[in-house]
Amino acid sequence: MSALLDAPATARLLPYPALVDELARLLTDPAVQVPARLVQPLPGGGSLFVMPALDGRTAITKLITFTPANAGTGRPAIQGDVVVFDTATGERRLVLDGPTVTARRTAAVSALAARWLAPRPDGPLLIVGAGAQGRSHLDAFAECLPLRDVRIASRSVASAQALCDHARALGLRAQVVTDPDAALAECPLAVTCTPASGHVLSAPVRDDAFIAAVGAFTPTMVELAPGLCRSVAERGSIWLDTADARHEAGDLLQAGLDLGGFPTLADYARERASHRGRAGPVLFKSCGWAGWDLAAARLAVSPKP
Template sequence: MVFDYFALSEAIAEVLRARQAGRAFAPERLAVPVPGGVLLAMPAADEAVAIVKNITVHPGNREHPVIQGEVLVVAAATGEKLAVLDAKELTARRTAAVSLLAARRLAPRPAGPLCVIGAGAQAKTHIEAFRQGLGVRDIRLVSRSRPRAEALAAALAGQGIAVRVLDEAAEAVADASLIVTVTTSPEPVFPDAVPADVFVAAVGSFTPHAAEVPASLVSRAALFVDDMASARVEAGDFLRAGVDWATVTALEDVPDAAPKQPSGPVVFKTVGHALFDLAAAKLACR
């Protein structure tokens, strides 16, 4: 069965509307340092369902997944356990759906070409989501590990998704209208030599000291985030560029219908939020 990323992006849009209406709630996530990584705890709830996602993130993992954990789903009214979901898979899919929602609303040229930098789980789900939700056909993949990129391209080919593996990010982004960065790199992973109407989803970094996107591109782009409070603390791509937060717009403040397309580059920074996990958990429990 093909996973429906479009439906999940709509579910995320709905939970953002619910938060604006005071019907969905989530505090800032709790982060606890552990050797080599961090433990994150993220609760969220609406009138129907409550969740707690507990995950560990170990960027240096090679023999084990970088992200591991689970999502407990309960009925909000009674506390009855409804499900325990794999946090790695849920996180990968809902993050791609958030990026898809942002691209649907904000990308000047949503049909591609698409360049994805990174070759892990998030690269796979973002390619699937953008192929399904936007219909992109020209897809390029860049990774510091070419064998890993080629393995991902082969797996996607089995789903009927053609991907070209390139060695140089500069070549891959030169005419791309969509760029997605899904790495653990603390430094920019592509040069600021991109089309004037590019849409960038910066996904991989979630600490104030890491930035996948060049500061010069951030400084001249229209800026958007998945969650304003979290981004102010964790969005290194914006913090290192010294952005004026008054110029940054939260995704929930972009209209659902016929939003005004920004002129020039668009950078959407996503650091994650428990409300997105709530949307994915509710969809999974249907």
């Protein structure tokens, strides 16, 4: 019988350094197949996501709901499960907690992108948004990068302070900031992980900046001002987590950019040498992909020492 894992048990199977390495391996695995995800609108403004993926050994379906109206109610915005099957026997092996997989694999993808693309991976790091994704990104960057200093900005002062306290418990220098645009001038690393209901960064970015924008994952959602996106496109480079982001990345689409030529993490994994040494700021736009959930499932079912 397969195990139904809660959030803490799921997290224990997905340590960030190992998850980042598994994500990198998945990008060069020719057996990986990721059909298009189904996004079904729900009454009240929510969405049902059905996201399958498979390789030669493992098949998964992530079945989650995204309910923006839950913000501030005590109920999570993302709920659901990731069901993991053995492809040879059809046996259901695990049921992972969906929000935990989503938070950890999203943060691990950002950490992988920063490891590969950030001019200054030591930070300081600016995190805009102090919810579940803000915490997971803090943990992932702290474990996977040579990070020492973090600044936290949030609409909720209490949430920002709580995340700041967590950062200090990890041994980092940390402070709450009220003006993320001003903090951006001091931070070569930045992550935006907000509900994506409006611009949270609009100031010019440093030449050595790396920004991971993860909150907006539909064409109508946005976190970054159009001018910021266009400036990075002109002065540096824009990267996508996958090709699917070309029709999902609201920040870039609303900036009027042609997304067709922007490279993906898979492009980097296949052609690292040709992408090294690029000058200027880097914007990494992440919209999510069932392949990232498959990587998490592969790690979860792998033999443990």
